[in-house]
Amino acid sequence: MIPAEFIAKLPEIARKYLDGRTLDEVECIVADLAGVARGKAMPGAKFARQAQFYLPNSIFFQTITGDWADTVADGFTEPDMILTPDFDTALPAPWTADWTLQVIHDITDQKGDPVSFAPRNVLKRVVALYNAKGWQPIVAPEMEFYLVAPNTDPAREIEPPMGRSGRRAAARQAYSMSAVDEYGQVIDDIYDFADAMGLEIDGILQEGGAGQIELNLRHGDPVKLADEMFFFKRMIREAALKHDMYATFMAKPIAGEPGSAMHIHHSVVDAATGQNIFSDEGGAETPEFMHFIGGMQRNMPAVIALLAPYVNSYRRYVPDFAAPINLEWGRDNRTTGLRVPVSDASARRVENRLPGMDCNPYLGIAASLATGYLGLIEGEGPSDEFTGDAYSAESGVPRGLGDALGLLETNLGVQQVLGAEFCRIYAAVKQLEYTEFLHVISPWEREHLLLNV
Missing domain, CATH: 3.10.20.70 (Glutamine synthetase, N-terminal domain)
Structure with a gap:
């Protein structure tokens, strides 16, 4: 009873x-x-x-x-x-x-x-630093993932799922309603499960990859939204399995297809007034807005190890493949790593387009918030706005897990915000994973090196 x-x-x-x-x-x-x-x-x-x-x-x-x-x-x-x-x-x-x-x-x-190295506690620590300054951070995450055919053999390449038409899901069908309808039963179950769980979905759309879906969440408290993403990832996998599919949150599951991102929209409000500190009373951008972006630019390289936590994560950072690999910022410019979306003054925000969907949502949000917090504390502005195609810009982003871990271990400001003990343990775990990966010989190496070098 x-x-x-x-x-x-x-x-x-x-x-x-x-x-x-x-x-x-x-x-x-x-x-x-x-x-x-x-x-x-x-x-x-x-x-x-x-x-x-x-x-x-x-x-x-x-x-x-x-x-x-x-x-x-x-x-x-x-x-x-x-x-x-x-x-x-x-x-x-x-x-x-x-x-x-x-x-x-x-x-x-x-x-x-x-426990300082528990991911949910790491995020709570970062939010508490904002709160101590009288600020409340607000986030709105986007979830990209693939529905794929069942794959029980790691040696076999991942394939798109079979749709209701009897054909495999097609690529390059971004925003196509027909493409979403191909696996509509899975989407229906996602909606039904979300309704039963009290989770609000802002929208679902077809992304550019074959079987790639984007699910948008409403904005809100960082810890609550990370909890919801944690629940969503479990639930989406279960919905897919009901229909003989896998849902994968790998950053780059299929060669030649776009990777899956976890874009995070950020704003900060004054806890006492509810006013967005990125806009002044007249609706103009504030120095704090510029400081936030500046902090992200300067400190983002040190948290890439959290936003791109596996060797596979760096396969997503490919020029001209729907994934920015730069630290530039721009207004309504999806080629920049940091984008300022079109909005009214009350919703002014910056979108971090660098995180991959394979990251832990608690740690991804904590890391992104940490860089903006350091910018607000340091009070330094960003570089000039980038107005062209930023895919041609200098990267500034580490291109491998080993380099990314080195930047995390040398940035004392980031370590202070996230917690030194957490950073030490995280780096040790990821370094061991990286070492384990180096023991694996890939099919590419056997095909091109075995008889040619």
């Missing part, structure tokens, strides 16, 4: 979902460094009686391949962390066979202090 006082803690969407039903199971989850859901599942009645549970801190030392980085000087003892449910995040898991809720948990050490 689920106590009434427990049900009262749940948000309205969860209470509506459970109305007249028995809560069978609760998934107690957190996001690891990669954004993978880690945690425990337990019967609903047991969860209702339990105030917290435990997981070892080693879940944050794990690489995407399952290995563990050696990040502690006094031995690998795997002490427990304390996980406490954040009931505001309790949402249905409507794809399951029984009545299940998923709940994101807050993470502290055994002294009650936030």
